[in-house]
Amino acid sequence: LTQVYDPTVLTTAPIDLDRSPAGVCYSKAVTRGGPLPKDALDHLDALYRVARQLTGNDADAEDLLQETYTRAVASAASFAPDTNLRAWLFRILRNAHIDAYRRARANPARGALADDDLSGIDVPAQEPLRGDAGLERIRGAVAANIEAALASLGLDGRTIILLDLEGFTESELADVLGCAIGTVKSRLSRARALLRDRLKDYRSEGGS
Amino acid sequence: MNCAEARDLLLDRRRGALGPVDRARVDEHLASCDACRRVDEEDRELSRALEERLPKRRAPAALRSAIEAQLAGALPPRGPRRPGRARAAVAMVGVAALAAAGVLVVERLEAPNVMVAEAVNDHLRVLYSEHPLEVESGGVHQVKPWFEGRVDFAPVVAFGGDDDFPLQGGAIAYFLDRKAAAYIYKRRLHWITLLVYRADGLPWPPTPTVHFGHVSATERTLRGFHALIWRDGDLGYALVSDVDARDLESLGSKIASSPPE
Numbered sequence: 001l002t003q004v005y006d007p008t009v010l011t012t013a014p015i016d017l018d019r020s021p022a023g024v025c026y027s028k029a030v031t032r033g034g035p036l037p038k039d040a041l042d043h044l045d046a047l048y049r050v051a052r053q054l055t056g057n058d059a060d061a062e063d064l065l066q067e068t069y070t071r072a073v074a075s076a077a078s079f080a081p082d083t084n085l086r087a088w089l090f091r092i093l094r095n096a097h098i099d100a101y102r103r104a105r106a107n108p109a110r111g112a113l114a115d116d117d118l119s120g121i122d123v124p125a126q127e128p129l130r131g132d133a134g135l136e137r138i139r140g141a142v143a144a145n146i147e148a149a150l151a152s153l154g155l156d157g158r159t160i161i162l163l164d165l166e167g168f169t170e171s172e173l174a175d176v177l178g179c180a181i182g183t184v185k186s187r188l189s190r191a192r193a194l195l196r197d198r199l200k201d202y203r204s205e206g207g208s
Numbered sequence: 209m210n211c212a213e214a215r216d217l218l219l220d221r222r223r224g225a226l227g228p229v230d231r232a233r234v235d236e237h238l239a240s241c242d243a244c245r246r247v248d249e250e251d252r253e254l255s256r257a258l259e260e261r262l263p264k265r266r267a268p269a270a271l272r273s274a275i276e277a278q279l280a281g282a283l284p285p286r287g288p289r290r291p292g293r294a295r296a297a298v299a300m301v302g303v304a305a306l307a308a309a310g311v312l313v314v315e316r317l318e319a320p321n322v323m324v325a326e327a328v329n330d331h332l333r334v335l336y337s338e339h340p341l342e343v344e345s346g347g348v349h350q351v352k353p354w355f356e357g358r359v360d361f362a363p364v365v366a367f368g369g370d371d372d373f374p375l376q377g378g379a380i381a382y383f384l385d386r387k388a389a390a391y392i393y394k395r396r397l398h399w400i401t402l403l404v405y406r407a408d409g410l411p412w413p414p415t416p417t418v419h420f421g422h423v424s425a426t427e428r429t430l431r432g433f434h435a436l437i438w439r440d441g442d443l444g445y446a447l448v449s450d451v452d453a454r455d456l457e458s459l460g461s462k463i464a465s466s467p468p469e
Contacts, residue, residue, distance in 0.1 A: 036279055044275065045432055045450055048267035049397075062271050069275050086452060135246075138253040143261050150262075165258055167396050167455055189216040196250050199257070 036076045040069070043089050050090070050162045054097050056151055064100065068093040087168070087175040094159060094176060101155075134200040141199050149198040157191035164188055209237045211244055218248045222255075224371035259397055272432075321413040322384070324428040327435045327446035330381045331401040334390055340399075341377035341392060345369070351378040355389045363389040363404040364443060366466035373400065373459050383446070384410065393459060400449035400459060407444035413437065420461035427453065436460045 047068060052061040071092050072079075079088055141149070150158050156177060163173055173188070174181040214237040220226050221234050238245050267275075334340050343354040348368030355363055358380055369375030373393045381390040381403055388405040416424035418436065425438035434456045436447040447460050 039429060039453070041272075041276060041279065042429055042432055042434070042453070044267045044272055045265075048271070049265050052265055058268070062268065065267065065271060065275065066278075069278060073279065135250055135253060138250055138257060141257050141261065143263055146257050146262050161258070165262075165396050167398070167452055185216045185220070189219065192219070192251060192254060193215070193247075196247075196254050199254070 036069075036072055037079070037081070037085055039085060040072065040089065043086055046086075046166050047089060047093055050159070050166065051093060051097070053147065053150055053158060053162055054155070064093065064097055067096045067100070071096055084172060084175065087172040090163065090168075090172075090176045091178075094155075098155065134196075137200045137202060138196060141202060145199060145202040149195055149202065152198050153191060153194055156187070157194060160184070160188050160191050161195060209233045211237075211241060214238065214241070214244050215247055218244070218251055219255075222248070222252060222371065259394075262397070264397055321426070321428060321437075322411055323413065323437055323444075323446065324426075324430055324435045326384050327401075327403060327437065327448045328430050328433045330383060330388070330390070330403055330446075331399075331433060331448035334379055334381060334392065334401050335399055337379075340379060342379040343377050345375045345377040348375060351375065351391065354378060355380075359387045359389050361406050361443070363391075364440070364468050365389075365391055365402065365404060365463065366468050367463045369393055370462070373462065383444075395449070395451045395455055395459070398449055398451045400447065400451060400456070402463060403444075403446040403448070405444050405446075407439045407442055410444060412439060412444075418457055418460070420457070421465035423464045425460060425464075427457070429453070438464065440464065 044065070048061060048065055051064040051068075052058065055061045055064055068089065072089060079085070150161065153161070160173060160177060163176060168176070170184045171181055173184045177184075177187070179187065214234050217226060217230060217234050221231060226234065238248065343351055345351050348365065351368075352363070352365070355378065367375075373395055376392040376394050376399070378392065379390045381388045381401075383403055383405040386405055388403040391402040391404070393400040393402065413426040413428070416426050416438065418425045418427050423438045423440050425436045428435050428437070433448055433450050434453045436445075436456055438445050438460070445463070447456060447463070449456055
């Protein structure tokens with residue numbers, strides 16, 4: 001039985017029921033393929049930072065990274081040497097995360113995860129009134145607020161904000177997210193608008 | 209230009225990434241739209257929050273070791289997650305396997321040049337010191353005079369930072385046997401250290417691989433950090449960071465090609 005395994009394409013693997021329902025588990029990928037480019041490890045910290053924000057905890061982030069590199073090794077042969085290694089690795093990470101998330105939810109129909117919160121947001125003609133108070137809330141946000149606000153965004157929103165922060169170019173972002181390059185600016189801008197809005201919902205420390 | 213169009217371009221405008229035509233159109237819109245000016249201000253605060261207050265984690269050492277070993281072909285891929293103790297055991301196995309695969313791993317990293325190793329160590333020392341910036345930047349014109357009398361040479365650095373690589377400040381560092389002027393730039397989340405030092409009598413790496421302007425630099429990667437090292441006249445330069453290699457080259461090129469005053 002041979003199967004071409006492309007980790008950058010979402011799998012529709014059957015749900016594995018012998019997983020803890022609470023945790024997100026990452027399945028073993030088929031491990032064949034050649035050596036990865038030597039600089040694949042250079043992206044470990046950045047991948048970890050993003051994985052940590054996507055999963056929300058250390059253990060799942062570590063599993064996601066292991067799975068990402070396992071998939072990358074398995075399909076190293078499909079990586080074209082002159083293309084963008086960083087974008088390729090993050091695309092694998094994103095897809096591994098989506099696969100795991102779907103398995104954990106035992107609900108393959110939850111495809112909406114991939115393009116969730118960004119479509120329904122219209123830019124309001126007037127920012128809602130909160131005025132200086134809103135600005136002060138963002139200014140006063142501490143790490144925990146920022147992480148919680150990020151976590152409240154959907155996967156695409158979080159991903160585009162985090163990767164932009166890692167210094168990704170628009171074409172790399174389009175590559176990782178699988179969207180047209182012309183839509184990257186507006187996706188990023190909408191995701192940030194949503195994040196600002198969520199941050200304004202947090203009171204400064206000490207408040208309830 | 210309407211508000212929606214303008215808002216999509218605000219971030220690029222602040223980063224200096226807009227062409228003159230778009231820039232003028234956004235500026236014109238902002239001049240007449242209170243709501244978008246407020247959004248721009250809030251979004252600038254959001255950038256600050258993300259860049260300065262979001263935790264900057266690094267991959268745990270055990271995970272790095274396990275993945276290094278996996279890439280070196282020493283470890284089969286790990287199965288699904290096991291609870292607590294088993295996880296620690298897996299990490300230990302990873303470390304043990306790494307030790308067994310030591311030769312392989314070391315070979316992959318290439319023998320680091322002593323200057324590269326020192327540059328990376330200096331970068332970490334600057335990063336982890338309690339006060340990384342001994343002088344905070346209001347631009348290169350504040351940082352440059354601060355070094356006078358503190359180092360025994362005149363560092364030549366004309367690039368005072370831009371939106372992509374804002375200059376944060378400076379500090380004194382030691383590079384092998386001599387003093388160095390450390391300039392600290394930033395790229396989004398990442399700190400970048402530029403060390404400037406006297407170039408004489410150092411074990412320069414043999415084959416420069418990157419060329420910008422009139423200088424040729426050696427590029428190396430060590431422990432996840434990229435380093436660019438070059439020599440210009442009597443001075444040596446080492447640029448170190450965990451940013452993407454292309455970003456580092458882009459900054460290196462700006463530094464090497466900024467005309468001295």
